[in-house]
Amino acid sequence: MLNPINADAVIRDGGAHGRFPDEIHEAVGWWLGACLVTTLKAHRIAVAHGGRATSVLFHQRLCRGAINAQHYACTVLTLRVADEDTLLRAMAELGGVPGARVSTTGPEGEETVSIVLYGPDGKPLDEDTGLASIRHLIASDRVPIPVNETAKGRIEHYPHPAEQEKGAAR
Structure with a gap:
């Protein structure tokens, strides 16, 4: 495993x-995105970030890992900048899909990154609901890779509630 x-x-x-x-x-x-999709056998997930540059970087990598997870052809619905409540609401609106949120705290250069992974029930993953499996895949350098180009998923923007209201008013 590199790095x-x-x-x-x-x-x-x-x-x-x-x-x-x-x-x-x-x-x-990237590793978490790919492992989340394959561990939960997800064909669709919702993701968001906190808005800081480092959060955006990790969010982009997570999305790319998720769309490249083996044969799942996962659709990643990104809310872009959103808090946890907004992400959880979107996950529920989408029919109970898994999700992830990236946040960053602390001064630049000394930031702490948190990537919380959620199951379809909207609860953070724990040891029994996938986290132990994901940890094992990463620790043993078994992060899923795509099987071929046709199995690649896609990233779509999920509209924020305010954007949905604007569209409905038109």
Whole structure:
């Protein structure tokens, strides 16, 4: 594995959490996206981020990992910048799809990145609902890769409620 992480220390508490770039790096986003899709056998997920530049970077990688997860051809619906409540509402509106949210705290250069992974029930993944499997895949360098180009998914923008209201008013 190129640029390994301490999976036991980083992948915990519903997702991945660590100081960037010391404990966690951009590839972790890709790994989590691919592992989330294959572990939960998801063909559609919703994702969001907190708006900071580092969050955007990890969010982009997570989306790319999810669309390249084996044969699932996953559609990633990105809310772009959204808080947890908005993401959870969108996941429910989409029929109970899994999701992920990237957030960053702390000063630039010493930021802590948190990527929370949610099951279809809207609860953060725990050891029994997929987190242990994801940690094992990453620690053993078994991150899923695409089987071929036709199995690749796509990224679509999910409209925010305000955008939906504007569209309905037109």
